[in-house]
Structures are given as structure tokens and as C-alpha cells.
Amino acid sequence: MTFRLGLTGSIGMGKSTTARLFAAEGCAVWDADAAVHRLYAAGGAAVEPMRAVFPDAIMDGAVSRDALKRMIGEDPSVLTLIERIVHPLVAADRMAFSAETETEITVFDIPLLFEKETETQLDAVVCVTVPAEVQRARVLGRGTMTEAQFDAIIAKQMPDAEKRARADYVIVTDTVEHARAQVQSVLRDIRENRLNA
Numbered sequence: 381m382t383f384r385l386g387l388t389g390s391i392g393m394g395k396s397t398t399a400r401l402f403a404a405e406g407c408a409v410w411d412a413d414a415a416v417h418r419l420y421a422a423g424g425a426a427v428e429p430m431r432a433v434f435p436d437a438i439m440d441g442a443v444s445r446d447a448l449k450r451m452i453g454e455d456p457s458v459l460t461l462i463e464r465i466v467h468p469l470v471a472a473d474r475m476a477f478s479a480e481t482e483t484e485i486t487v488f489d490i491p492l493l494f495e496k497e498t499e500t501q502l503d504a505v506v507c508v509t510v511p512a513e514v515q516r517a518r519v520l521g522r523g524t525m526t527e528a529q530f531d532a533i534i535a536k537q538m539p540d541a542e543k544r545a546r547a548d549y550v551i552v553t554d555t556v557e558h559a560r561a562q563v564q565s566v567l568r569d570i571r572e573n574r575l576n577a
């Protein structure tokens with residue numbers, strides 16, 4: 381059985397980048413945001429259920445993220461309705477992957493890991509972090525979200541300090557080389573203290 385390592389952190393804290401560092405060390409990686417992309421794509425399992433509730437969000441047979449973000453910017457409660465449709469489909473995708481992976485350690489990159497209490501289905505959790513002002517600058521610097529959309533997302537997330545307190549390991553993503561060294565030390569600790577423990 382694979383060791384199931386959760387990877388979480390608030391928006392823009394460096395989950396995807398850190399997941400790539402774990403992959404470079406030989407871990408299999410499952411990515412919740414990537415699962416949502418598959419579900420929203422034409423033919424994806426979320427398209428018809430989303431069309432039933434948000435017909436204006438479907439463009440060319442796929443769910444449009446820009447349309448969703450416009451709607452969330454106008455009314456943040458829309459995000460809760462989207463979650464009701466999408467999260468059960470994401471959970472099913474994760475469980476299917478979890479059942480199939482045979483790698484020694486599998487990383488599950490899950491933005492809402494603690495918010496949805498997914499830690500009960502994992503063997504340990506890593507939280508990635510940087511100071512809030514760096515986080516905000518990173519996300520707004522991507523140019524894909526307005527401040528209102530960013531604030532709506534932040535309001536739905538558990539505060540960073542609480543996530544850090546709940547995690548088994550914390551990785552500071554100030555530089556890639558620093559993050560890589562911390563990834564290697566987490567894997568060393570898991571192999572020495574948690575595998576076959």
C-alpha cells in the first residue's frame with residue numbers, strides 16, 4: 381500500500397511547484413485542481429450537472445472558468461453551489477487514483493484538504509506557506525484574478541496559521557532550492573519514522 385501524503389496550503393502558497401519537487405523525487409502525484417480541469421473539459425463529468433444550474437457558464441461544451449469567476453466576483457455564494465456539484469466528483473477521482481497507485485509514497489495536492497477534513501483519509505500532511513503579502517502578490521501577479529475574486533477565495537479558506545498548526549510538516553516556499561531541501565527532508569523523515577512504523 382502506498383503512503384498517502386497530503387499537500388495543502390492556501391491559494392498561491394506554492395502547492396503545484398512543491399508537488400513537482402515531490403514528483404522529481406519519485407513520488408506519484410494526484411492534483412485536485414487538475415482533476416477539476418478534467419471534470420470541466422468537454423465531455424467531463426461536471427459539464428452536464430453544471431449546465432443544469434449555471435447554463436451561462438457552459439461554452440463550447442465545457443465549463444468556462446472565466447464565466448465562473450465573473451459570477452463569483454458578483455456573488456461569492458455562487459462558489460458554494462459550484463462546490464456542491466464538483467467536490468463529490470473530485471473525491472471519487474481521488475479515491476480511484478488512490479486505489480490504483482503502487483508508488484511507495486503518493487502525494488495528494490489538495491487545496492481544501494483541512495476545510496473538507498480529508499486528512500482522515502491520509503497518512504500525513506504537508507502545508508506550504510509564505511507570508512500573506514507574498515501570497516497576494518504572487519496570485520495577483522498571475523493576472524488571472526481580480527482582487528475581489530482573490531478575496532472571495534481567501535474568505536472560503538482556513539487561515540494559513542491554522543493550516544500550519546494542523547499539518548505534520550511545514551514547507552516554506554520562499555525559493556525553489558529551499559523548498560527542494562525541505563521536500564527531501566520530509567521524505568527522509570517519512571522513510572525513517574513513518575513507513576513500516
Ligand SMILES: CC(C)(COP(=O)(O)OP(=O)(O)OC[C@H]1O[C@@H](n2cnc3c(N)ncnc32)[C@H](O)[C@@H]1O)[C@@H](O)C(=O)NCCC(=O)NCCS
Nearest residue numbers: 390391412413416445448449462463466470491533536537
Ligand atoms: C473558482 C475557479 C473558477 C477559479 O479558477 P482558476 O482557473 O482561476 O483557478 P484554479 O482552479 O487554478 O484555483 C486556484 C486556487 O483557488 C483556490 N480555490 C479554488 N476553488 C476554491 C474553493 N471552492 N474554495 C476555496 N478555495 C478555492 C485554491 O487554492 C486553488 O488552488 C475554480 O477554482 C473553481 O471552479 N473552483 C470550484 C471547484 C473547487 O472547489 N476547486 C478546488 C479544489 S477541489
Ligand SMILES: Nc1ncnc2c1ncn2[C@@H]1O[C@H](COP(=O)(O)OP(=O)(O)OP(=O)(O)O)[C@@H](O)[C@H]1O
Nearest residue numbers: 390391392393394395396397518553554555556559
Ligand atoms: N519555492 C518557491 N520559490 C519561489 N517561488 C515559488 C515557490 N513556490 C511557488 N512559487 C511561485 O508562487 C506562485 C504560486 O505557486 P504555485 O502555482 O505552485 O502555487 P499553488 O499553491 O499551487 O497555487 P494555487 O492555489 O493558485 O493553485 C508561482 O508564481 C510560483 O512560481
